[in-house]
Amino acid sequence: MQRTALRLFGGLAKTYDSVVDLATLYQDRRWKRWVTERLDRAAGEVLDVGCGTLLLEERFAGSGRVFVGVDLSADMVRAGHAKRLPNVILELNGDAEALPFPDGRFRTVVSCYVPKYVDMGRFTSEIARVSKPQAQVLLYDFARPRGILAPFLEVYIQGCLRIVGFLLGLAGRGPAFAFDRLPGIVEGATWDDAVVGAMEGKGFETVSAERLTGGVVFAYHGRRGGRP
Numbered sequence: 001m002q003r004t005a006l007r008l009f010g011g012l013a014k015t016y017d018s019v020v021d022l023a024t025l026y027q028d029r030r031w032k033r034w035v036t037e038r039l040d041r042a043a044g045e046v047l048d049v050g051c052g053t054l055l056l057e058e059r060f061a062g063s064g065r066v067f068v069g070v071d072l073s074a075d076m077v078r079a080g081h082a083k084r085l086p087n088v089i090l091e092l093n094g095d096a097e098a099l100p101f102p103d104g105r106f107r108t109v110v111s112c113y114v115p116k117y118v119d120m121g122r123f124t125s126e127i128a129r130v131s132k133p134q135a136q137v138l139l140y141d142f143a144r145p146r147g148i149l150a151p152f153l154e155v156y157i158q159g160c161l162r163i164v165g166f167l168l169g170l171a172g173r174g175p176a177f178a179f180d181r182l183p184g185i186v187e188g189a190t191w192d193d194a195v196v197g198a199m200e201g202k203g204f205e206t207v208s209a210e211r212l213t214g215g216v217v218f219a220y221h222g223r224r225g226g227r228p
Contacts (some may be wrong), residue, residue: 027216140212143191
């Protein structure tokens with residue numbers, strides 16, 4: 001999955017900002033608002049795992065919050081760095097399963113679109129390791145659709161996205177691989193079934209775990225125990 005993620009996001013680096021809007025029918029903006037509405041006012045340094053081109057950080061420009069970003073794709077890190085956002089104090093190329101930070105560094109950890117690509121045990125262990133007591137964790141990613149809207153979402157994910165990928169492939173466009181592979185990745189995603197138990201096993205209390213946009217995205221909000 002790491003190799004798939006590297007190829008997928010490396011090929012998207014130059015066009016990611018527009019592609020994520022297209023692929024999600026602009027729902028990504030709603031999902032990032034879910035994060036911004038729940039982020040503590042006194043969040044301290046926020047670690048963004050899978051920061052990509054810093055779309056989340058752009059929402060907090062001028063808010064006083066500062067971010068540290070890490071992403072598996074060096075191309076995405078370069079694209080984010082080119083934005084020169086003043087609220088991003090550090091952006092690194094690194095692995096979500098082996099975060100390049102010391103123990104207990106962060107009061108807040110956020111991650112968008114990473115959980116479906118990682119080993120949930122290693123991922124949650126690393127989040128717990130770098131988190132301070134009472135740290136806040138906010139995650140969201142695609143999941144296999146559930147609920148009454150699932151058949152319609154399946155048509156979009158398994159049908160429309162594959163068609164877009166096919167057409168982009170014919171045109172020789174870079175995002176073709178992403179649109180072609182994403183439906184299969186979402187279909188096989190099980191992270192939403194495992195994340196609550198995994199986080200609680202690492203000492204986090206679940207604040208909320210909910211499905212957004214008819215169930216196509218799963219969002220997790222937790223807080224670590226212990227004295228701050």
